[in-house]
Amino acid sequence: MNAVSPKKSLRTIALIGNPNCGKTTLFNELTGLRQKVGNYPGVTVEKKEGRILIGSEEIIVLDLPGTYSLSANSPDEKVVTDILFGRIPGTPPPELIIFVADATNLERNLYLLSQIIDLKIPTVVSLNMIDRINEAGIAIDTSMLRKEFGVPFIPMVASKGIGTKELLSAFEQLPPIADVIRQWQLPEPVRIEHNELVSILIANEKMSEPAAFHEAQLLLSTPKDVSSFSNEYNSETLNHLQQDHSNLQLTGVDRHSIFVESRFRWTNAAYKKSVRHTTPRHQNTIHDSIDAVLTHRIWGFVIFFVLMAVMFQTIFTWANYPMELIGSAFDMLARSVSTVIPEGDLQSLIARGIIGGVGAVVTFLPQILFLFLFLGFLEDTGYMARAAFIMDRVMSKVGLHGKSFIPLLSSFACAIPGIMATRTIENQRDRLVTILVAPLMSCSARLPVFSLLIASFVPNVLLFGFMSLPAVVLISMYLLGLITALLTARVLKSTILKGPKPVFIMELPPYRIPSLKNTFIHMWERSLLFLKNAGTIILGVSIVLWFLATYPKMAQGTSSEKLAHSFVGQAGHAIEPVLKPLGFDWKIGIGIISSLLQREVFVGTLGTIYNIEHADEANATLKEQMQKEKDPVTGLPTFSLLTALCIMVYYVLAMQCLSTVAVVRRETNGWKWPAAQFVYMTLLAYAGTFVTYRIGLWILS
Amino acid sequence: MDIIVTYWQEIISLLIVLLTIVLMTRSVMRTSRYKKECSTCALVEIQTKKHSTTHQ
Ligand SMILES: Nc1nc2c(ncn2[C@@H]2O[C@H](COP(=O)(O)OP(=O)(O)OP(=O)(O)O)[C@@H](O)[C@H]2O)c(=O)[nH]1
Ligand SMILES: [Mg+2]
Numbered sequence: 001m002n003a004v005s006p007k008k009s010l011r012t013i014a015l016i017g018n019p020n021c022g023k024t025t026l027f028n029e030l031t032g033l034r035q036k037v038g039n040y041p042g043v044t045v046e047k048k049e050g051r052i053l054i055g056s057e058e059i060i061v062l063d064l065p066g067t068y069s070l071s072a073n074s075p076d077e078k079v080v081t082d083i084l085f086g087r088i089p090g091t092p093p094p095e096l097i098i099f100v101a102d103a104t105n106l107e108r109n110l111y112l113l114s115q116i117i118d119l120k121i122p123t124v125v126s127l128n129m130i131d132r133i134n135e136a137g138i139a140i141d142t143s144m145l146r147k148e149f150g151v152p153f154i155p156m157v158a159s160k161g162i163g164t165k166e167l168l169s170a171f172e173q174l175p176p177i178a179d180v181i182r183q184w185q186l187p188e189p190v191r192i193e194h195n196e197l198v199s200i201l202i203a204n205e206k207m208s209e210p211a212a213f214h215e216a217q218l219l220l221s222t223p224k225d226v227s228s229f230s231n232e233y234n235s236e237t238l239n240h241l242q243q244d245h246s247n248l249q250l251t252g253v254d255r256h257s258i259f260v261e262s263r264f265r266w267t268n269a270a271y272k273k274s275v276r277h278t279t280p281r282h283q284n285t286i287h288d289s290i291d292a293v294l295t296h297r298i299w300g301f302v303i304f305f306v307l308m309a310v311m312f313q314t315i316f317t318w319a320n321y322p323m324e325l326i327g328s329a330f331d332m333l334a335r336s337v338s339t340v341i342p343e344g345d346l347q348s349l350i351a352r353g354i355i356g357g358v359g360a361v362v363t364f365l366p367q368i369l370f371l372f373l374f375l376g377f378l379e380d381t382g383y384m385a386r387a388a389f390i391m392d393r394v395m396s397k398v399g400l401h402g403k404s405f406i407p408l409l410s411s412f413a414c415a416i417p418g419i420m421a422t423r424t425i426e427n428q429r430d431r432l433v434t435i436l437v438a439p440l441m442s443c444s445a446r447l448p449v450f451s452l453l454i455a456s457f458v459p460n461v462l463l464f465g466f467m468s469l470p471a472v473v474l475i476s477m478y479l480l481g482l483i484t485a486l487l488t489a490r491v492l493k494s495t496i497l498k499g500p501k502p503v504f505i506m507e508l509p510p511y512r513i514p515s516l517k518n519t520f521i522h523m524w525e526r527s528l529l530f531l532k533n534a535g536t537i538i539l540g541v542s543i544v545l546w547f548l549a550t551y552p553k554m555a556q557g558t559s560s561e562k563l564a565h566s567f568v569g570q571a572g573h574a575i576e577p578v579l580k581p582l583g584f585d586w587k588i589g590i591g592i593i594s595s596l597l598q599r600e601v602f603v604g605t606l607g608t609i610y611n612i613e614h615a616d617e618a619n620a621t622l623k624e625q626m627q628k629e630k631d632p633v634t635g636l637p638t639f640s641l642l643t644a645l646c647i648m649v650y651y652v653l654a655m656q657c658l659s660t661v662a663v664v665r666r667e668t669n670g671w672k673w674p675a676a677q678f679v680y681m682t683l684l685a686y687a688g689t690f691v692t693y694r695i696g697l698w699i700l701s
Numbered sequence: 702m703d704i705i706v707t708y709w710q711e712i713i714s715l716l717i718v719l720l721t722i723v724l725m726t727r728s729v730m731r732t733s734r735y736k737k738e739c740s741t742c743a744l745v746e747i748q749t750k751k752h753s754t755t756h757q
Binding site: 347544 | 724
């Protein structure tokens with residue numbers, strides 16, 4: 001961008017439409033950016049910005065969350081109305097709108113379109129997913145639609161980039177809309193009251209005509225008491241509104257539904273004129289039969305758990321080969337560093353501190369990639385929404401929505417997008433409950449911790465002849481997280497965040513073949529992120545830890561005595577009393593403390609510490625070093641299957657992630673909830689680990 | 702000779718440690734100054750100019 005041209009002068013196009021109609025796909029296509037796309041409603045939850053050239057003009061494009069109407073109330077949908085009415089300081093309302101409509105679902109999409117047209121902002125309709133209309137059994141007359149709505153309809157396939165040129169040239173030819181005629185009609189008495197209120201809002205509240213037009217409908221149909229608006233409107237407006245409410249009461253029309261009905265009457269008529277059904281409606285399709293199985297009361301659950309089991313099994317077996325490859329590459333690197341640099345501090349810092357720490361973490365990249373491959377697959381096929389649907393029965397026992405299950409499922413990847421996804425939840429309390437329990441779901445950062453411990457201490461035997469014990473242990477850890485999350489939600493919902501049971505309404509998206517390009521781009525970005533983390537946070541921690549584990553120096557002694565004498569050793573011994581009840585030694589304790597930053601740091605820390613401790617001996621993998629590790633006093637092995645389980649339970653339950661704390665603070669507007677969450681999860685983790693350890697000892701004795 | 706190598710290695714290592722600590726503190730300070738976390742890349746990101754134009 002030219003530095004002289006001020007940002008303000010750029011015009012803005014907003015992408016508006018129902019959820020899951022392809023807005024973000026189109027946005028990515030137009031701007032070349034890579035925002036997240038997925039086959040379920042509610043993928044985009046906040047405004048995203050990009051730029052394009054139309055002709056020679058640079059224009060800002062806004063991707064917005066999907067919404068069914070302009071009167072919706074969840075935080076993500078509110079973003080749309082806030083932007084359209086210019087309620088966000090510093091963001092003027094858009095000059096142009098691309099209305100993205102799902103051609104296979106036009107009936108519903110046209111309702112929102114009619115609300116958008118009322119805003120009198122120049123609009124072009126992207127009639128998306130035109131590739132699917134044959135399958136849906138419909139034929140669409142776009143010129144009729146254009147005549148009815150007075151805006152151009154451009155057939156498109158956003159996922160293949162078809163129609164973008166036509167869309168942009170439609171903008172260039174757009175006639176200035178001085179006056180759009182609002183074609184839908186209100187019954188006479190309502191129309192008169194409505195018009196009056198519009199004029200009052202314009203005069204008293206200094207609203208623009210379109211904003212007043214929209215607001216008047218909301219105010220006249222609101223189920224709330226007029227007095228609840230006393231902060232927003234002056235008393236004269238409210239008195240008039242009160243009068244309107246009682247007038248409408250007298251005329252006998254249902255003011256709550258009359259606006260929706262009148263609008264629907266018009267859009268439905270327009271729909272009937274322009275869309276022809278080539279096959280009879282509501283015919284049972286193959287999709288319906290698949291749905292009947294996938295959302296079945298029993299089979300649905302069975303399939304869900306089988307899918308999960310297959311996922312973890314493959315994460316373990318397939319990822320093994322590339323992991324060993326990466327492991328030996330780092331080994332070689334460490335060895336060649338040791339030959340190039342003569343023995344001394346620098347050699348120790350690079351070969352043991354840095355390569356030991358960073359290498360230990362990077363080894364797990366393949367597993368993370370497999371996890372994302374699977375999750376991407378679930379999101380793109382449309383299974384995600386089905387999972388939410390079958391989980392609705394469980395969730396409602398807890399007092400939550402099936403909708404809350406999508407943030408929880410997203411948290412398998414990372415709690416941060418999971419917490420962002422709670423913006424689709426309308427009820428504030430339910431949203432808060434979901435935010436508070438989301439980090440209990442096992443995220444990808446726990447995977448390195450789990451799989452290091454499992455690979456080192458869980459014997460690789462087959463159960464029932466087909467499930468490997470390591471995979472079973474891994475699944476149990478994920479289940480432990482899920483069950484604890486549900487129980488915690490239940491407790492929260494029946495105590496401090498009491499509220500009525502929400503009703504679940506969610507659209508099941510059609511099944512789609514996942515786009516490979518999409519999935520790979522997503523995996524690529526996740527690996528970059530993972531490697532970037534390893535190259536910054538883990539690298540930094542490894543270097544600092546090397547220092548703390550090497551100084552103060554001791555002239556004589558074995559390397560493990562030197563380690564015990566170092567800062568890390570002394571700090572570790574100081575916290576040992578707290579760790580004893582859990583069966584942890586001080587090195588594990590140091591790992592836990594350093595990983596408060598981020599969970600995978602635990603693996604890096606152990607890598608660095610054991611490498612320094614075993615400096616006397618030949619190179620060994622972290623796994624071998626952990627298996628060899630002995631308690632200096634008792635001579636018993638530090639790690640056993642039980643210790644490994646205890647550490648895993650701790651990591652399932654504890655909130656060891658600074659970024660999550662920061663996001664919760666932002667999403668809840670304050671420190672109160674993240675602090676409470678951190679405390680409750682840490683206590684839970686301590687108690688859970690303690691119980692596991694005691695039960696384990698009892699079984700063993 | 703050996704003494705000198707050891708000595709230099711110690712100095713360089715300590716310098717690296719120092720540099721790391723400085724860089725880490727700086728990035729923490731910067732993050733807290735901008736206070737804007739980037740949800741797209743799922744990280745508490747430093748909002749540089751380039752970053753904010755790719756996604757806000
Ligand atoms: N067949 C077909 N699929 C499409 C087309 N455009 C988008 N999709 C798919 O539709 C799904 C939804 O796309 P998104 O771009 O995430 O939809 P969105 O409108 O941004 O959804 P929200 O952010 O949830 O409101 C994805 O699975 C896309 O791959 C199209 O033209 N044809
Ligand atoms: Mg989107």
